[in-house]
Amino acid sequence: MYCVEEIKNGIYWMGCNDFRTELFERIFPIPEGITYNSYFIDDEKTCVLDAMDKSCRDEFLENVEHLLHGRKLDYFVLQHMEPDHASSALALIEKYPDVKIIGQPQTFKLFEQFFRHPCPNNYVSVKEGDQLALGKHTLQFIKAPMVHWPEVIMSYDLTDKMLFSADAFGMFGTTGNVYADQVDFEENYLDPARRYYVNIVGKFGPQVVNVLKKASGIPIDVICPLHGVVFRTPETIQYIVKKYQHWAQYVPEKKGVVIAFSSIYGNTERAACVLAHKLSQQGIHDVRLYDVAKIHPSYITAKAWEYSHLVLAAPTYNLNLFLPMESFLHDLKTLLFQKRKIAIIANHSWASAAYKTMVDYVEDQFKCCELIEPALDMKSSLCDDQECIVDEMALRIAEDIKAYPDPETLI
Numbered sequence: 001m002y003c004v005e006e007i008k009n010g011i012y013w014m015g016c017n018d019f020r021t022e023l024f025e026r027i028f029p030i031p032e033g034i035t036y037n038s039y040f041i042d043d044e045k046t047c048v049l050d051a052m053d054k055s056c057r058d059e060f061l062e063n064v065e066h067l068l069h070g071r072k073l074d075y076f077v078l079q080h081m082e083p084d085h086a087s088s089a090l091a092l093i094e095k096y097p098d099v100k101i102i103g104q105p106q107t108f109k110l111f112e113q114f115f116r117h118p119c120p121n122n123y124v125s126v127k128e129g130d131q132l133a134l135g136k137h138t139l140q141f142i143k144a145p146m147v148h149w150p151e152v153i154m155s156y157d158l159t160d161k162m163l164f165s166a167d168a169f170g171m172f173g174t175t176g177n178v179y180a181d182q183v184d185f186e187e188n189y190l191d192p193a194r195r196y197y198v199n200i201v202g203k204f205g206p207q208v209v210n211v212l213k214k215a216s217g218i219p220i221d222v223i224c225p226l227h228g229v230v231f232r233t234p235e236t237i238q239y240i241v242k243k244y245q246h247w248a249q250y251v252p253e254k255k256g257v258v259i260a261f262s263s264i265y266g267n268t269e270r271a272a273c274v275l276a277h278k279l280s281q282q283g284i285h286d287v288r289l290y291d292v293a294k295i296h297p298s299y300i301t302a303k304a305w306e307y308s309h310l311v312l313a314a315p316t317y318n319l320n321l322f323l324p325m326e327s328f329l330h331d332l333k334t335l336l337f338q339k340r341k342i343a344i345i346a347n348h349s350w351a352s353a354a355y356k357t358m359v360d361y362v363e364d365q366f367k368c369c370e371l372i373e374p375a376l377d378m379k380s381s382l383c384d385d386q387e388c389i390v391d392e393m394a395l396r397i398a399e400d401i402k403a404y405p406d407p408e409t410l411i
């Protein structure tokens with residue numbers, strides 16, 4: 001059995017949906033699964049670009065065998081060694097032992113570290129700008145360090161202007177279609193694509209900006225990522241590239257507020273909801289509330305990337321910031337979250353720690369973030385005397401949002 005489709009002129013998509021993995025990288029819930037894509041070029045020389053996770057190894061090998069029609073496999077471009085793509089690489093090489101493996105020197109070092117099976121006679125080392133002639137197609141290699149492993153290369157087909165973009169432009173989720181123009185991308189895949197970007201690649205914004213700069217200098221008719229749908233129309237390519245310009249530069253897509261709260265017994269939650277309502281009364285649309293103890297942080301970090309303003313609300317717990325919030329803020333910091341205005345509601349009953357910790361994240365640990373005053377450190381529950389502080393906070397946030405430039409002008 002096989003599942004392949006010709007994209008153009010002898011270049012094939014080979015895709016596999018993985019519904020069985022519960023947690024991508026053993027951290028990120030993927031209730032709708034994930035796809036792994038690999039590509040095949042049928043030319044005077046045959047070529048496979050990237051392998052798949054070992055969960056899809058059988059499908060991958062069957063697809064390659066089908067597309068070879070008994071020919072030999074000449075080249076295997078190993079764009080990076082991360083196991084969600086490369087864990088089937090050794091199986092491919094064992095099946096086609098004469099195949100030349102294209103990668104960077106570091107790719108081969110990692111190959112040997114993972115597989116403990118050196119294949120030095122198969123290695124062909126490439127650097128930025130090197131070309132591989134396959135017949136009517138010629139691949140040119142583009143270095144993309146830390147997008148999102150150090151040894152990443154992307155491949156560009158000079159003939160059909162196709163960019164094999166490795167993990168860039170990928171997404172969580174599975175699909176029954178091959179192309180972005182066959183699905184309602186904005187409705188069904190934008191959120192999974194953003195959550196994938198933010199949590200997998202988000203930390204490497206400057207490196208993504210570099211690759212986007214390189215890519216802007218070449219004509220691109222098709223983008224072939226390693227996860228998710230293929231982009232083959234000018235509209236879908238422009239759409240996803242623009243999203244990447246926002247995400248990689250940490251520039252929000254929308255004016256609006258994400259309120260991330262956690263609450264042991266409900267008092268902080270209540271204050272967060274009161275603030276949300278006051279923001280609504282101030283005319284702010286689309287106020288989003290997320291309980292960080294209940295929703296996996298990867299969903300909320302992605303929403304924080306999307307919106308211009310963030311509110312943090314959490315209590316003190318055993319002389320620390322309540323752990324679900326601490327963990328969320330740690331994630332944001334690790335992902336280099338930046339360029340946001342942030343308001344704070346803390347809560348404690350006898351010795352406050354939440355307030356200081358959240359202020360420290362905003363003012364000292366996050367890059368280019370600013371605290372919206374007044375911040376609030378309430379005692380156990382919101383008292384009438386403090387409601388005016390929440391009013392003032394809502395007013396300040398609303399004024400700031402109204403004065404915030406159109407995000408489109410910031411990229």
Ligand SMILES: Cc1cc2nc3c(=O)[nH]c(=O)nc-3n(C[C@H](O)[C@H](O)[C@H](O)COP(=O)(O)O)c2cc1C
Pocket residue numbers: 262263264265266267268269315316317318319320347348349350351352353379380381
């Ligand atoms: C197990 C536990 C530990 C707590 N530790 C502290 C603490 O170290 N310092 C403090 O001032 N309050 C502490 N509190 C009190 C909470 O911060 C306070 O009850 C707050 O109102 C909880 O807000 P919530 O209703 O949103 O959960 C603790 C509460 C619990 C349940």
